Amino acid sequence: MxxxxxxxxxxxxxxxxxxxxxxxxxxxxxxxxQRNVIIYYSAWLQKPDPSLTTLFTINDNDKNALMTAIHExxxxxxxxxxxxxPGGDTAATESLVDYLxxxxxxxxxxxxxxxxxxxxxxIALSCRSIVMGKxxxxxxxxxxxxxxxxxxxxxxxxxxxxxxxxxxSKIPIWQxxxxxxxxxxxxxxxxxxxxxxxxxxxxxxxxxxxxxxxxDKDNTRQKISNIxxxxxxxxxxxxxxxxxxxxxxxxxxxxxxxxxxxQDLQEAILSLHHITMITLTATPTIKIVENQNGKAYVQTIAx
Numbered sequence: 255m256x257x258x259x260x261x262x263x264x265x266x267x268x269x270x271x272x273x274x275x276x277x278x279x280x281x282x283x284x285x286x287x288q289r290n291v292i293i294y295y296s297a298w299l300q301k302p303d304p305s306l307t308t309l310f311t312i313n314d315n316d317k318n319a320l321m322t323a324i325h326e327x328x329x330x331x332x333x334x335x336x337x338x339x340p341g342g343d344t345a346a347t348e349s350l351v352d353y354l355x356x357x358x359x360x361x362x363x364x365x366x367x368x369x370x371x372x373x374x375x376x377i378a379l380s381c382r383s384i385v386m387g388k389x390x391x392x393x394x395x396x397x398x399x400x401x402x403x404x405x406x407x408x409x410x411x412x413x414x415x416x417x418x419x420x421x422x423s424k425i426p427i428w429q430x431x432x433x434x435x436x437x438x439x440x441x442x443x444x445x446x447x448x449x450x451x452x453x454x455x456x457x458x459x460x461x462x463x464x465x466x467x468x469x470d471k472d473n474t475r476q477k478i479s480n481i482x483x484x485x486x487x488x489x490x491x492x493x494x495x496x497x498x499x500x501x502x503x504x505x506x507x508x509x510x511x512x513x514x515x516x517q518d519l520q521e522a523i524l525s526l527h528h529i530t531m532i533t534l535t536a537t538p539t540i541k542i543v544e545n546q547n548g549k550a551y552v553q554t555i556a557x
Contacts, residue, residue, distance in 0.1 A: 257422055275290060275336055276530055280544065290332065292334075292546075294335060294543050295336075296340060299539045300535045310458075311417075312373045313343055314345075320543060322549060323544060332363070338367065338531075341370075351376070353382045357401055364385065365385040366390045367389075367390060368527065371393035374392075375394075376454055378392060380454075382416070382453070385510075385519075388501075388512075391497035393495070394486075394496055396488045400531045404442075404443035409488070409489070410432075411432070414431070451482050480506065484498075485498070538555050
């Protein structure tokens, strides 16, 4: 029989009520699908503090979180990665996808119960398919530099060029506007756009559309080009914060699985989503990465 101290240690390791419920529903989803499950959640909606932005977003520290969650999993079962994130650093996003591909090849299914924006969308696009509901949204992948849309900056430079070419008297007007950008900024913007597009194009070609690409490379290339335009062209999306619904994502050409088509799966996903959101609301947790075995990487702030 365990002694008093052993029982206290066991209670402590079990976690809070929120932890117990979240792990219960993580396990239920795993038992339903027989696929590994990892949640990757951020509390940017619950704790909208600008000073915490770098902690909420995708960053290089998240590699440690995924390493913790993936360690000792039976990788032959594949992975269902449940995403709720505002996005983040492009280099970190690339690194995370590269690591997931090394661990599971393309046997990663993205699940988006509510929102996976920007870099979160890029991770979803690297998956073999994406499970969404009528309430789910992805977002534009156009890169942001210093809080500015790279596409928008280039559009402004091009507008300045055209207007000055037609009427040199507008030079002083545009000079003041362009002066707010640092040297070589437009070049950096173009490189960022090219980098994001090239990454996602490669991921779609070798992941979601791998088999199609083998059968009809030209048609698949055109389909991927259309997807990149819809997700990456600032002139079309208008705003980096735009929400693209599951229906829109299907129309664009993505391989979307509607969770409403499987009632048991929908209930399991949304139950897990809701308890995780409650955890982020009621506790100091700002980011959580956890698998079906209860192995978690949790980041918190002082209350």
